[in-house]
Amino acid sequence: MATTDTAAAGPPRRHLSPVRWALPIVVMTLLGSLLGVMYLDYVVDPEKNLHDFPIALVNQDVGETLGPPGREQRVNFGEQVADGLRQAVPADKIDLRVLGPNEARQAMQSAQVYGTIYIPSDFSKRLGILGVGSVVPGDIERPIITVQTNPRAGAFGTSIMQRFGEQAMTQVQQQVGKQLTEQVRAQLTPQPGGPPAPELSGAARIALDSPLNIVVEQFRPLPGGSGEGLTAFFYSLLLLLVGMVGAMIVHQLIDAALGFLPTEWGPWYLHYPRASISRVQTLLIKWSAVAAMAVVVSAALLGIGAALGMPLDKPLALFLYGAFVMIAVGFTCTSVLAAIGTSGLIVNLIVFVILGLPSSGGTVPIEATPKYFQWLANFEPMHQVFLGVRSILYFNGSGTAGLTRGIWMSVLGLAIGVTLGLTITRFYDRKGLERKPVNRA
Template identity: 75%
Template sequence: MASTEVSESSPTRRLSPFRWAFPIVVVTLLASLLGVMYLDYIVDPEKNLHDFPIALVNQDVGDDLNTGGATKHVNFGDQVAAGLQQAVPGDKIDLRVLGINEAQLQMQSAKVYGTIIIPSDFSKRLGILGVGSVVPGEITRPTITLQTNPRTGAFTTAIVQKFGAEALTQVNAQVGKQLTEQVKTTLAPAPGGPPAPELSAATLVALTTPLDIVVQQFHPLPGGSGEGLTAFFYSLLLLLVGMVGAMIIHQLLDSALGFLPTEWGPWYVHYPRTPISRVRTLLLKWSAVVVMSVTVSAALLGIGEALGMPIDRPFLLFLYGAFVITAVGVTCTSVLAAVGTAGLIVNLIVFIILGLPSSGGTVPIEATPKYFGWLSSFEPMHQVFLGTRSILYFDGSAEAGLSRGCWMAALGLLIGLVFGLVITRFYDRKGLERKPAVAAAA
């Protein structure tokens, strides 16, 4: 192996305190940014909750009740729906009044995270319950169904369940209060008539909480889905492979071309510099990134299937994975070609420090500080997550995020290609060759 050493006669360059302290300052600043981003999005999701989408479906057709000898048409479902709309904090929950078909479509495309369903016989059953409290017979409590959307993530499901427990408990108490007053009014004795029968304790309990709140999953996840986290971690793998792979390719090819020294344990080698332009060097790295993206995407797909991860659209996941890795890798190598070693820091900030907490993969964007929503509109990790989640959990639905994931990856790839070619061509035309500063000055 060829080896280069500093001769004894060459002047010894001493490390200044500033140069020694500079990497410590850089790491401290990066760690501080990392701490702010990662802790701010997880410390208090309930406080940060905003625009959290939940559908409200009222199918109640009402019922004709006989009160005091007169027939009156009532619709308790409308009253419950109106009460929910007033009680729900508008700055936290985006309560969407929808029909059942539209609500299911939005659940299937992850546009809403949960649905409250008031059934068509709600008023009828509530009226029967009121009559049944004083007339012997078999009765069934009216139900309100809270559907969760487990394919949007475990944390999202937990928020929906907590919201349902709080809001529907209040609704149950309010309906119970109204029903109890109605029954007592019905039983009120006529002037001079016999005294009204007293309601038993069991009857009062039944009237106080008349509703049966049913929680059910909409399209439950199959086993091996990690409670909805496999999409996030698969997306993270694609992003890390694209970024880290690009950095490894950049480093090793620069070493092979003689632009950087190579160390293997105690051995050191610095090959002669290859006469190659910056543009051709970048094209060489891009070709390696493309080949790497295909092999790694196939490897990740095989590993996922071997581990029992349910993948209904394997070929689509393979293509999307290769596309994402290519887009991220090309962009990262372009940044490194443009700004050199500092590109490592730029890539780390863009793809990891800002990307992971704004991905929406663990905590939904609607439960993070609002600036994370702004970041998620362009940060790569969020786009990759939407596309991967769509393929794994929503049958590759374009509306569930695949179309956004694809065109944002295409936009990122285009930006990386144009940026890299423009910068490296500019450097070449200006004669800014990649050679040591001393040699360039000579």
Template identity: 75%
Template sequence: MASTENSASSPKARHLTPIRWALPIVVVTLLASLLGVMYLDYIVDPEKNLHDFPIALVNQDDGDDLGTPEKPQKVNFGDQVAKGLQDAVPSDKIDLRVLGINEAQLQMQSAQVYGTIIIPSDFSKRLGILGVGSVVPGEISKPVITLQTNPRTGAFATAITQKFGEQALSQVQEQVGKQLTEQVKAELAPAPGGPPAPELTAATTLVLAEPLDIVVDQFRPLPGGSGEGLTAFFYSLLLLLIGMVGAMIIHQLIDSALGFLPTEWGPWYVHYPKAPISRVRTLLLKWAAVVTMAVLVSAALMAIAEGLGMPIDKPLLLFIYGAFVITAVGVTCTSTLAAVGTAGLIINLIIFIILGLPSSGGTVPIEATPKYFGWLANFEPMHQVFLGTRSILYFEGNAQAGLARGFWMSALGLAIGLVFGLGITAYYDRKGLERKPSAEAATPA
């Protein structure tokens, strides 16, 4: 039978001592400070934090023969450009991977690289034609170097790739321009006793100074409704928040219904009689509620996303993955609450939110954050959830693009939550540690 006594009027009500009054303020201040460090440190200076940022370099240049039949001269300007890029790019910031075109495309499709620099097969031939054509009438075209961005890895990663390409290829433009200008001047140099060399016109000088056509292109552009690559991050955030917050709500309401916690409705205070149920059975009841919630909420999120026009190529896979992630997070959170009680709220907040969001890689790539974020990303739930969601939404569920890691890490988290929750509650039950007020708490102050 429910009781409706007002706790403030109870003679056993305990007054807050200064230490008890100050404790929540200290806890919130410490959490806020940790939150400030984590969130500001990863966004303040991404360029300074840049490390191991993967870019592919593809050199398809076949070279060309610029000599005469008597003195053949085989040249490969593509090799020179590739070597110059490798020497100029800071290896501590950029991981420049020299790959074939097929391997580079595979790594782009699986989100292993953020961009690709492509030197085409006719690069030397076109550069040689440009050198000759700059002083001979006729139509000529500049040799092309293509910078392919990978927009499905995120807008911030694309911006970093474009900035890198602008800086690195500008140096290539300048170096090739100087080399080509010197080569043309050498070819125009007069023979001993011959007529003077013709002067290069201003237009020719300008063409030779900037001989390359640098093209920025998108590799598999994102479809409309993808939020410039942010829908994967926010969908992942929803799955994580629902799993964590949903578990806390389920924990609170079931404990209230079983009489372990009081329930307040406005000015009314209700405390139901304590149900004769073990800790293990209570936890199993909460887990059943979490699983049911996960299925219903995943379906609701799918319907909302579809209604808002968000492109989903694999809806069934996203629904299953979403329900699985919510279940894994919810089970782990309820196990933490069952093990440590109210302090579990703080633990869950630190693990899933304070440490998780900055190390997710969903907005700023891990390679553009301080290195300890990369360490956190090895096990933090948010990063694993994001990789799986991004793979389903943008990379057709490619296992190598993050789905395999997202699934197995979520499965590991679920297993840890199940074993930990059952182990600790069974231990409490065997020790006779029932959920009831301690003798000290029951004694009037």
């Protein structure tokens, strides 16, 4: 039966000492400052923070023999373009990976690169035809270089890839145009006693200055209802928040039901008699509630996503992974609260939210944030959860696209949470550190 506690009367000034009311202000100032640094530092200047941004380069050009009879020469403009790109891109910002076509496709399908530049097999041949066509009448087509973006790897990554393509291809356009013009002029140089060389027309010079047709296309475009690649991030955020906030609510309500905390309902103040229960038993009850909550909420989130038209190719995988993530996060959060008490709220907030969201890679790629975010992403829960959810939603549940890492890191997090909770609560129980008020004068 519920009982109503009345606080013992005492001098109010003792409870309103400057130290007591200043403490929350200091704590919130520190948390607010940490929030400001983490959230602003990763969005202020992504271009400046760009580092090791992976892009694939596929050169399939087989080369061509060009030139008039007696002055033929073997050329491979594709190799020249590839060399020019490697020299033009800043090595500290762009990780340009020279791959074969199959390797590049696999890298795109597993989110290992944000885009691919394709140089076709007939690149040199078409450039040679363009050079001849500049002085010989006839229909010609400019050779194509394809810049493929990977929208499933992230919307912001796609925009960075597009800007890189524009800047890099402008330099390549100028380089190839200059080389092709020089080659055409060399071929037009008259031999002694031969007919005079034709002059390059203005139209021919314009065509030679910009000889390439740069085509930008998407690799496996996202289906409708994917939020331009943001549904994975927000679904991951939901899993993390439900796991963390749910654990805190479970912790509070169960402690209140067991009589360890008072409960307030509007003007009513209730404090149940304190139950005779060990810390380990209390923690096991909370874990049971968290596990049940995770299963129910995971099903609810899946149903809401389906009702809103979110593409769900692997609903069972998303349901199971979502429930497991919330269990891992919830168990760890309740263990932290059981170990250090109320201050565990601050620890959970820092670990799962303040440090987790900016290092998740869900909105701004990790490669476009300050390098310490990349270090945080190695172990911060939010990044691991995002990789798993993104793999299920956009990459057909591919293990190499992040699901394997997401599962194993969740297993590790759950193991840490269980070990921490059981170790600390058993230690407290053995030492006789019961959960009861401490009499203070």
